[in-house]
Amino acid sequence: MKRILSLKELAERTVGLASGHRACAGCSFPSIIRMVLGSSDYPVVVSNATGCLEVVSTIYPYSAWPCSWIHVAFENAAAVISGVEAAYKALKRRGEIKEDKKIVFIAIGGDGGTYDIGLQALSGALERGHNFLYVLYDNQAYMNTGIQRSSATPFGASTTTSPAGKSSFGKIQDRKEIIEIVAAHKIPYVAQASISHWGDLIRKLRKAYEIEGPKFISIIAPCVIGWGYKEDETVEIARLAVETCFWPLYEIEEGVYRVNYKPKEKLPVKTFLLKQERFSHLIGRDDLIEEIQKKVDEKWEKLLRLDGLKVF
Amino acid sequence: MKLKTWKELEEGGVVRNTPTSPQYKTGDWRIKTPLFSESDCTHCLICFLYCPDSAIKVKLGKVIGIDLDYCKGCGICANVCPKGAISMKEEEI
Amino acid sequence: MKVETRKFVAKTGNEAAAFAMKQINPDVVAAYPITPSSEIVMIFSKYVADGEVDTEFIPVESEHSAISVCIGASASGARVITATSSQGLALMHEILYIASSMRLPIVMIVGNRALSGPLNIHCDHSDTMGSRDCGWIQMYCENANEVYHTIINAVRISEEANLPCMVMMDGFIVTHGMEKVFVLEDEEVKSFIGKRKPLYSLLDVEKPITLGSLTLFDYYLEYKRNQLEGVIKAKKIINDVFEEYRARFGINVPSFVEEYNIEDAEIVVVVMSSAAGTFKEVVDELRNKGEKVGVLRLKVMRPFPYEILREKLTNVKVVGVMDRAETFSTMGGPLSIELRAALYPLSKRPLVQSFVFGLGGREFGIEDAMKVFDILKDIGMKNKITEEYIYIGLRE
Numbered sequence: 001m002k003r004i005l006s007l008k009e010l011a012e013r014t015v016g017l018a019s020g021h022r023a024c025a026g027c028s029f030p031s032i033i034r035m036v037l038g039s040s041d042y043p044v045v046v047s048n049a050t051g052c053l054e055v056v057s058t059i060y061p062y063s064a065w066p067c068s069w070i071h072v073a074f075e076n077a078a079a080v081i082s083g084v085e086a087a088y089k090a091l092k093r094r095g096e097i098k099e100d101k102k103i104v105f106i107a108i109g110g111d112g113g114t115y116d117i118g119l120q121a122l123s124g125a126l127e128r129g130h131n132f133l134y135v136l137y138d139n140q141a142y143m144n145t146g147i148q149r150s151s152a153t154p155f156g157a158s159t160t161t162s163p164a165g166k167s168s169f170g171k172i173q174d175r176k177e178i179i180e181i182v183a184a185h186k187i188p189y190v191a192q193a194s195i196s197h198w199g200d201l202i203r204k205l206r207k208a209y210e211i212e213g214p215k216f217i218s219i220i221a222p223c224v225i226g227w228g229y230k231e232d233e234t235v236e237i238a239r240l241a242v243e244t245c246f247w248p249l250y251e252i253e254e255g256v257y258r259v260n261y262k263p264k265e266k267l268p269v270k271t272f273l274l275k276q277e278r279f280s281h282l283i284g285r286d287d288l289i290e291e292i293q294k295k296v297d298e299k300w301e302k303l304l305r306l307d308g309l310k311v312f
Numbered sequence: 313m314k315l316k317t318w319k320e321l322e323e324g325g326v327v328r329n330t331p332t333s334p335q336y337k338t339g340d341w342r343i344k345t346p347l348f349s350e351s352d353c354t355h356c357l358i359c360f361l362y363c364p365d366s367a368i369k370v371k372l373g374k375v376i377g378i379d380l381d382y383c384k385g386c387g388i389c390a391n392v393c394p395k396g397a398i399s400m401k402e403e404e405i
Numbered sequence: 406m407k408v409e410t411r412k413f414v415a416k417t418g419n420e421a422a423a424f425a426m427k428q429i430n431p432d433v434v435a436a437y438p439i440t441p442s443s444e445i446v447m448i449f450s451k452y453v454a455d456g457e458v459d460t461e462f463i464p465v466e467s468e469h470s471a472i473s474v475c476i477g478a479s480a481s482g483a484r485v486i487t488a489t490s491s492q493g494l495a496l497m498h499e500i501l502y503i504a505s506s507m508r509l510p511i512v513m514i515v516g517n518r519a520l521s522g523p524l525n526i527h528c529d530h531s532d533t534m535g536s537r538d539c540g541w542i543q544m545y546c547e548n549a550n551e552v553y554h555t556i557i558n559a560v561r562i563s564e565e566a567n568l569p570c571m572v573m574m575d576g577f578i579v580t581h582g583m584e585k586v587f588v589l590e591d592e593e594v595k596s597f598i599g600k601r602k603p604l605y606s607l608l609d610v611e612k613p614i615t616l617g618s619l620t621l622f623d624y625y626l627e628y629k630r631n632q633l634e635g636v637i638k639a640k641k642i643i644n645d646v647f648e649e650y651r652a653r654f655g656i657n658v659p660s661f662v663e664e665y666n667i668e669d670a671e672i673v674v675v676v677m678s679s680a681a682g683t684f685k686e687v688v689d690e691l692r693n694k695g696e697k698v699g700v701l702r703l704k705v706m707r708p709f710p711y712e713i714l715r716e717k718l719t720n721v722k723v724v725g726v727m728d729r730a731e732t733f734s735t736m737g738g739p740l741s742i743e744l745r746a747a748l749y750p751l752s753k754r755p756l757v758q759s760f761v762f763g764l765g766g767r768e769f770g771i772e773d774a775m776k777v778f779d780i781l782k783d784i785g786m787k788n789k790i791t792e793e794y795i796y797i798g799l800r801e
Contacts (some may be wrong), residue, residue: 007357008373017380019366020333026386027340027375046512047477048617055334060624063615065332068607071617072476079470082463083435083477083485084607088434090461090483103610121473162620172332198361204535224386232387232400235362301329305481318627323567323635324508325628326605326616 002041004199010038014066020070021064021208022056026224026231028238029053029137031195033108036135037067039205042102044068045084049113052144053137061271075117077135078125083106085130097258104209105132110221112142112154115176124216133208136178137221142265147226154246154294157278157286159226164281169288174295182216183252186312189215191251191260200249200260207253220247228277240272245300253310257302267294334382338365342385344400346378352397359389359398411655416586418546418579419555422514422572423448424586427458428594431512432483433475435463439493440526441576442516446488468493472500477508479569480616484560487511487569491518491532491574498536499748502651505540506632507616508604509561510563511570513541514556517678517729519765520577528576531587533706534730540632542570542639543707545677547573547663549584549751554650554658557589557781560598561646566639567604569730574681576734577766589654597650636708643705661710662780664693664704667717668698672781673755675714675744676727677703680769684727687729687774698778703740717747721755723785725777729763737761737794759794773797 005013016034023030027125029052042088045068048054048284054071057064091097092112108290109118122134133237141159142148149162153171158164162171183190188211194199201219208215222229222237229237242261243249247268249261270289273279282288322328335338353375360368360375367383369376370396376388390398416424422445426434428649436446453462461478465471479485489497494515504511519525520532529546539545542562546552552574561572573595574580589597605614613738620628647660648658665685674684681702701717703710719725722779726745728738736742737759748754760777763769784790 006359009371011360011370014590016366018331018333019379020331020336020338021336022336022363023364025364025384026388027364031362033360034366034385034709045481045607045610058327058615058618059336060618060620060628061327062333063327063330063618065615066331066613068610069615070477070480070607072473073499074355076470076473076500079465079473080477082465082470082478083474083483084481085477086433086463086474087478087481087483088608090459090478091481093459093461094432096482120466120471125467126367128463134425153794173680175530178376186632195362212764232388232391234364234386234388235392315623316627318630318634321627323631324616325506325618325620327618328605328612330615331615332615348560392603405482 001212004203004206005039011161013038017057017064018066020062020296022059023052024224026086027183028195028221028223028234028236032137032219032221035198035201036106036205037200040104040209042104042209044104044106045082047077047084047107047145049109049118050074051110051113053108053110053200055144074113077107077113077118079107079121081105081132082125082128082130085132089308097127106130106136110143111136111138111140112206115151115178123185126182126187129213131212133215133217136216136218138218139221139223139227143226156282156292158281159278164303169285179218186255187214187216189251189253192247193249194220194242194247196235196242197249197261202252221275226278229275230282233275237275240267240275243267243294244269244272244280246272246296248288250303256310257303257306257308259307269293331359337381338384342383343403344385344387345380345400345403346383346385346387346389347401348375348378349397352395354395356394357392358394362388362392364388408759413585413587415548417581417583417585418549419444419516420448420572421586422547422563424554424588425556425777426486426555427659428589429486429557429598430458431460431486433478433485434462434487435465435471435478436487437468437471437493439466439468439490441580442488442490442514444580445514453799457777468496469500471667471735472497475511476500476504476507476509477791479511480507480606480647481608482601482603484512484601485511488514492535495520501539501541502535503617504569508567508635509569510567510601512556512559512563513569513571514720515571516576516580516772517573522565526628528578529764529766530729531731533571533573540568540644541707542566542568543573544570545573546579546704547679547681547702549579549582550586550588551658552579553586553588554656557594557597558646558650558658560676562639564601564644565646566635566642568635568639571657576681580699587656593654594640597653600686631722633669635762640708641667642711658705661705661713662717663704664717665700665702667699667701669697671697671719671722672778672785673721674703674725674727675703677729680727680729683769683771683774687778689770691778694696709743709747714744714747715751718755719751719753723781724755725760725781726757727760727762731761731764741794747787756784756790758790758798759792764796767798770797
């Protein structure tokens with residue numbers, strides 16, 4: 001087991017997104033990328049799905065990526081990285097890449113490219129067992145195209161295609177359980193994490209890089225524009241998601257559930273919700289807030305029951 | 313930067329010698345500027361971890377300043393600093 | 406080794422394709438089964454299972470992922486082959502453009518099949534004609550023997566041009582028809598294709614690259630012009646590679662076109678793929694009667710060899726163009742439209758009649774080919790075209 005890096009060590013590895021990218025002020029994914037790339041002791045190849053991250057970081061001829069990076073389309077990041085990994089294996093077998101040359105393969109996508117349009121390619125790559133890490137940055141809507149709802153958008157959130165209105169309270173469906181869907185492929189490692197709890201995230205990443213086979217880490221990615229909060233509050237919002245158990249930190253390693261963080265005092269979910277414009281129409285709708293609280297509680301209790309259990 | 317002609321472009325649109333984005337300065341997006349107080353800083357590097365623009369300058373494990381060529385002024389650094397060593401000031405126009 | 410002394414085997418088009426793949430022994434093959442090309446990867450996966458190749462074979466969950474895997478692998482410096490047909494090619498459509506824009510060599514073998522709807526599994530060219538503007542090289546083969554040799558050439562062409570390349574054969578007619586195939590020795594194939602020298606590789610991790618950037622109005626136009634240059638240059642590469650192949654192995658596999666009795670012909674049929682064989686038979690018959698008729702089989706649709714077509718057809722009186730695909734432009738099939746456009750700048754140019762035939766696998770026989778010549782002779786006599794396009798074999 002590799003130890004967690006200190007921030008000093010991370011700072012010495014200047015491998016995050018470089019300055020000069022066009023992400024919005026206060027965006028959460030540059031720190032996700034800093035941790036994802038910085039946590040690897042090996043060179044990295046990234047396959048990036050179409051989305052905010054890809055768009056803001058590679059406006060030709062300016063690229064913010066310090067590692068080998070490819071973007072092909074919206075729905076196929078997992079298939080593209082499968083091809084890269086297959087080439088690596090083939091060329092290694094033929095002696096064109098040295099036997100001891102380890103390279104880490106990472107696919108990165110947002111919730112649209114992962115839960116929705118890219119789900120098939122992801123499922124195929126997981127089932128085939130390629131040796132790669134899939135990083136989901138989950139900002140819970142199609143932010144790149146203008147904040148449309150996705151199947152990751154939470155119940156009650158207002159988006160541009162699930163707007164709150166006189167006869168609507170925003171999205172009426174629950175989020176898809178992507179972690180459970182991915183775990184059902186019985187891959188060796190699945191985890192959920194948050195930049196607010198960076199030690200936990202870096203530990204998960206460093207663990208993932210040492211495991212053979214497909215790995216999946218879902219990271220909450222607060223979005224200043226899409227969620228509607230002040231741009232200096234990104235880390236705070238991510239922290240509230242964890243402290244309210246809206247976004248529990250857990251992992252499923254070789255089929256064993258482990259809850260990684262249990263808040264000393266579980267905060268009511270409205271402390272998370274009501275800091276955001278996308279839920280502001282819920283002010284005065286205690287019934288809906290209660291319903292959301294109930295959903296969060298049920299999920300959290302289910303996780304606590306599963307904690308330590310081997311499910312596959 | 314002078315734009316290249318079609319004959320000067322690399323085949324396949326490949327960009328080499330990455331990252332190249334530092335050639336593009338984002339500092340002029342800023343409406344608030346972080347002021348860094350070295351005497352209050354304990355160099356915990358939390359600001360470095362969360363700065364979206366890689367604008368916290370770190371040398372030998374110590375924060376040495378903020379790169380205003382790129383800082384978009386989001387204020388995350390000031391918000392996450394446990395010692396109040398960074399404060400945000402409105403830009404003068 | 407001359408062709409007469411070369412050994413031949415009986416193979417279907419699919420078997421010939423798989424056998425070529427075995428001799429090429431690509432680094433990565435990714436494919437999804439679809440009639441009528443499924444057999445290619447079925448046979449190939451048996452080669453993998455038997456250890457006759459050491460290819461990394463990726464049986465993906467869709468054609469969309471097949472081509473995406475090919476891109477990832479090719480961008481990593483690997484030699485890559487895939488195969489598909491019809492709906493599978495249509496599902497890849499979005500990604501085809503990206504493969505060519507990244508200048509990635511990929512060889513794709515296509516068993517031509519009609520596109521839905523309605524659902525049909527038999528031959529026509531609507532699938533690959535639908536992707537003719539994707540920036541790929543497209544080569545249509547007449548028979549299994551040509552498929553075999555063209556695939557081997559396609560590896561070189563694709564890698565020298567840094568462009569993806571489709572090699573086509575008619576579904577069922579060629580994919581499943583048993584024919585004589587003259588084969589090369591493994592070593593001959595190996596030495597002809599050599600090693601791939603990629604423009605760049607994602608696995609060259611010490612020198613990181615960014616590939617697939619967002620390219621906006623300030624660069625997209627230049628990017629496309631730059632890409633076009635690659636396709637223009639591919640013409641010479643196609644010519645040279647086939648020429649070298651013919652010289653080295655004594656096998657007469659055409660590069661752009663096959664000419665059949667066109668030197669003094671007054672009437673020429675321009676046709677692609679297997680139907681050329683039918684027309685050649687009819688030409689023999691008509692030539693015996695002293696009629697000046699010929700066939701020009703177009704092999705390469707992209708890049709479009711308009712220079713050759715101009716040269717070969719300028720002195721012909723009547724040209725009939727056979728399209729095994731509809732465009733719904735209401736002015737004929739894709740080849741006839743492009744051919745007419747190619748000939749238009751000539752001061753002396755033939756009358757060009759457009760024909761549509763064989764859609765969805767409709768039989769096309771000697772009588773049909775004869776009918777085409779009858780119509781063309783009639784046009785020649787009247788010196789006039791009255792119908793924009795003519796469907797052959799259609800129940801009226």
